[in-house]
Amino acid sequence: MALLTDDQKMLQETAASFLAEEGSIAKQLRHWRSINCKDGFGHGLWRQFAELGLTGICIPESHGGLGLGATEAALVLEEIGRNLTPSPFLGTAVVAARAIEGTEHADRWFPGVLSGETVLALALEEGPRHAPERVAMEAKRQGNGFVLNGAKQFVVQGASADMLVTAARTSGSAGETNGITLFAVPRDASGLETENLALVDSSKAARLNFTNVQVDADAVIGKVDGGWQPLKRALAAGNAGAAAELVGVAAGTTALTLEYLRQRKQFGKFIGEFQALQHRAAHLYSEIEIARAAALKAAELIDSKSEQADLYVSVAKAKAADVANLAVREGVQMHGGIGMTDEHDVGLYMKREAVLGELFGDLYFHREQVARLSGY
Amino acid sequence: MTTDLDAFRAETRSWLEENCPTEMRQPIRSEADVCWGGRNWTFKSEAQRQWLEAMAGRGWTVPDWPAEYGGGGLSAPEALVLKEEMQRIGARAPLTSFGISMLGPALLKFGTEEQKRHYLPQIARGEIRWCQGYSEPGAGSDLAGLQTKAEDQGDHWLINGQKVWTSYADKADWIFCLVRTSTESKQGGISFLLFDMASPGVSTKPILLISGSSPFCETFFDDVKVPKEQIVGQVNKGWDVAKYLLGHEREMISGMGLGMGGSLGAATRPADPLLRAEIAAFDVDALAFAAMSERFAAMWKAGEAHPASPSMMKYAGTELNKRRNELAMAAGGSDALEWDSERSKGGTTPRSWLRSKGNSIEGGTSEIQLNIVAKHILRLPGA
Numbered sequence: 057m058a059l060l061t062d063d064q065k066m067l068q069e070t071a072a073s074f075l076a077e078e079g080s081i082a083k084q085l086r087h088w089r090s091i092n093c094k095d096g097f098g099h100g101l102w103r104q105f106a107e108l109g110l111t112g113i114c115i116p117e118s119h120g121g122l123g124l125g126a127t128e129a130a131l132v133l134e135e136i137g138r139n140l141t142p143s144p145f146l147g148t149a150v151v152a153a154r155a156i157e158g159t160e161h162a163d164r165w166f167p168g169v170l171s172g173e174t175v176l177a178l179a180l181e182e183g184p185r186h187a188p189e190r191v192a193m194e195a196k197r198q199g200n201g202f203v204l205n206g207a208k209q210f211v212v213q214g215a216s217a218d219m220l221v222t223a224a225r226t227s228g229s230a231g232e233t234n235g236i237t238l239f240a241v242p243r244d245a246s247g248l249e250t251e252n253l254a255l256v257d258s259s260k261a262a263r264l265n266f267t268n269v270q271v272d273a274d275a276v277i278g279k280v281d282g283g284w285q286p287l288k289r290a291l292a293a294g295n296a297g298a299a300a301e302l303v304g305v306a307a308g309t310t311a312l313t314l315e316y317l318r319q320r321k322q323f324g325k326f327i328g329e330f331q332a333l334q335h336r337a338a339h340l341y342s343e344i345e346i347a348r349a350a351a352l353k354a355a356e357l358i359d360s361k362s363e364q365a366d367l368y369v370s371v372a373k374a375k376a377a378d379v380a381n382l383a384v385r386e387g388v389q390m391h392g393g394i395g396m397t398d399e400h401d402v403g404l405y406m407k408r409e410a411v412l413g414e415l416f417g418d419l420y421f422h423r424e425q426v427a428r429l430s431g432y
Numbered sequence: 433m434t435t436d437l438d439a440f441r442a443e444t445r446s447w448l449e450e451n452c453p454t455e456m457r458q459p460i461r462s463e464a465d466v467c468w469g470g471r472n473w474t475f476k477s478e479a480q481r482q483w484l485e486a487m488a489g490r491g492w493t494v495p496d497w498p499a500e501y502g503g504g505g506l507s508a509p510e511a512l513v514l515k516e517e518m519q520r521i522g523a524r525a526p527l528t529s530f531g532i533s534m535l536g537p538a539l540l541k542f543g544t545e546e547q548k549r550h551y552l553p554q555i556a557r558g559e560i561r562w563c564q565g566y567s568e569p570g571a572g573s574d575l576a577g578l579q580t581k582a583e584d585q586g587d588h589w590l591i592n593g594q595k596v597w598t599s600y601a602d603k604a605d606w607i608f609c610l611v612r613t614s615t616e617s618k619q620g621g622i623s624f625l626l627f628d629m630a631s632p633g634v635s636t637k638p639i640l641l642i643s644g645s646s647p648f649c650e651t652f653f654d655d656v657k658v659p660k661e662q663i664v665g666q667v668n669k670g671w672d673v674a675k676y677l678l679g680h681e682r683e684m685i686s687g688m689g690l691g692m693g694g695s696l697g698a699a700t701r702p703a704d705p706l707l708r709a710e711i712a713a714f715d716v717d718a719l720a721f722a723a724m725s726e727r728f729a730a731m732w733k734a735g736e737a738h739p740a741s742p743s744m745m746k747y748a749g750t751e752l753n754k755r756r757n758e759l760a761m762a763a764g765g766s767d768a769l770e771w772d773s774e775r776s777k778g779g780t781t782p783r784s785w786l787r788s789k790g791n792s793i794e795g796g797t798s799e800i801q802l803n804i805v806a807k808h809i810l811r812l813p814g815a
Contacts, residue, residue, distance in 0.1 A: 317812055
């Protein structure tokens with residue numbers, strides 16, 4: 057595995073200082089939570105992302121973006137995870153951007169993403185557990201376009217999005233990868249009902265009901281019946297990104313935990329002096345390092361278009377979710393009573409891990425992928 | 433630079449094509465396929481001999497050591513190219529030895545010019561097989577508590593004491609050995625000596641392990657005379673050499689975490705859904721650790737890794753290998769209980785399982801590694 061280049065290290069430093077300063081828990085997550093913001097994030101911060109060029113990380117240079125890859129996105133996402141910064145970065149600048157790249161929808165939506173005015177979302181899930189090939193939502197041809205009927209859930213920032221990348225079925229049946237088509241559906245489309253919901257981590261996701269929603273033929277992203285390819289590409293980018301964000305969540309929580317072990321005294325000693333806690337902390341450190349290596353490896357393989365990319369994307373997501381879960385459990389436990397209070401940040405990490413762990417498939421889903429891709 | 437490296441790759445590829453015997457491109461199936469070298473080495477085949485001679489001739493048994501000490505003098509990127517090209521054709525390591533993985537790096541850092549010129553080329557050519565005299569019956573995890581005594585007799589050291597867990601002491605030609613030269617300070621009274629295992633007064637006794645093999649020995653020193661110049665580093669400063677060498681040992685052992693490599697699920701095809709799920713969880717961890725190994729190697733070479741990070745790698749790699757063996761036993765069912773049948777290839781699975789238990793003990797236990805991480809990386813109080 058290659059080490060980070062000087063340019064990548066510079067990007068990492070830029071993202072780290074920007075997010076620690078502007079994207080901090082106090083300035084962003086706690087603020088938007090306290091006023092029960094309908095978006096769960098700040099548009100001002102999203103425009104600051106844009107000013108730094110970060111919204112265009114995955115957008116080709118020909119469209120005015122930075123034309124970088126999954127590795128650079130991962131570097132930013134680890135910092136987002138560390139600071140629990142709520143933003144449309146993963147859903148819009150990574151997942152949706154990957155879904156529409158190379159299509160005419162890129163011309164329509166990339167300028168707004170680049171300027172930080174536009175938010176995009178992926179409307180995929182139809183049940184409580186990730187099962188992308190089980191898309192059943194109906195898209196029937198009618199005249200020059202299609203009519204969509206069905207329901208979606210866990211549409212992250214769905215109520216804030218200007219456009220929904222919507223997976224529907226134009227042929228075949230649930231469980232088949234052929235016959236899925238992606239549509240670019242404007243959120244104000246007639247017949248689209250949006251229920252904006254707060255999740256456990258104070259982020260927002262929508263349940264959407266499509267009742268005879270009419271779209272033109274040019275709403276199709278890519279090819280009719282050929283949505284699986286762009287969807288897979290978007291999900292790979294999303295999972296590699298979520299893995300990196302989970303590494304940040306794990307590292308952020310653990311930084312708090314280690315600080316607590318160094319300053320909390322009981323029995324006349326710092327609790328970090330107790331070997332029972334030292335060994336658990338050292339194990340956690342080791343696991344986080346491994347998860348970070350897996351996340352960077354997955355990103356590197358996506359960027360080099362390796363055949364191994366799918367395998368490592370699932371390895372990275374499963375490992376990072378597993379490790380971040382350990383980090384937040386240990387975090388709350390080692391903080392003792394204060395870790396149970398809303399006032400302390402460690403619980404916020406626990407909540408974020410739950411959502412990111414589920415997003416685009418939990419660790420059980422991805423272990424299954426690893427088993428299948430390994431031939432058993 | 434890139435074009436130079438491309439030319440080096442092309443040249444390396446064709447040289448390997450010409451010089452690596454077909455037999456040496458087969459995967460290593462067992463310990464018997466490994467070439468350790470040494471004064472008493474019997475080559476397992478003509479191909480094994482040819483392969484060692486060809487590689488040693490170019491200094492490629494130790495590609496990144498300086499050429500004047502018998503190494504290949506390759507830059508880090510060139511050494512990586514050689515490694516990749518060897519992997520491409522499945523070439524075996526021509527030589528495996530504690531001289532290469534442990535003593536050599538310590539001599540390069542702490543040895544005198546004369547010592548480097550004398551010992552390193554012998555290691556590179558596989559002429560001397562080394563063993564490591566560290567642990568003692570009373571000094572395991574608390575290694576610095578070692579008692580083997582070296583008395584200054586003017587023109588030589590006089591060694592008395594006992595070592596234990598000396599890997600392959602019965603097969604080794606020379607030993608690098610920690611001895612006590614002062615009782616005034618625990619860590620500051622240790623020196624690092626090199627001597628011939630054929631010296632009068634050295635005896636070894638193999639230890640039969642639960643796995644049925646005897647890779648380790650008890651080693652006894654009874655008035656062994658060692659020439660004064662065979663000390664590495666200064667008198668009473670051997671602990672620095674020992675610690676540096678342990679870093680390399682841990683780096684080497686952590687590599688064993690990959691076991692025989694490949695997906696455990698693909699190798700065992702477990703029908704039981706709960707076992708399959710556990711094996712899939714293991715495979716995720718093994719692949720993630722493989723990514724970590726690659727990243728660690730790159731960072732270590734570039735000087736970007738924390739000096740204590742081999743402890744983390746050793747801990748994670750050995751715990752993983754133990755888990756792999758536990759799951760292989762479960763997947764094997766009663767087949768994996770057969771100890772010496774032909775069907776079981778002489779009980780490969782249970783013997784490997786039992787042997788793996790030592791991984792997290794030798795070279796510093798998992799608990800010691802966690803102590804080191806807690807102290808030197810996490811800087812926890814009182815650690």
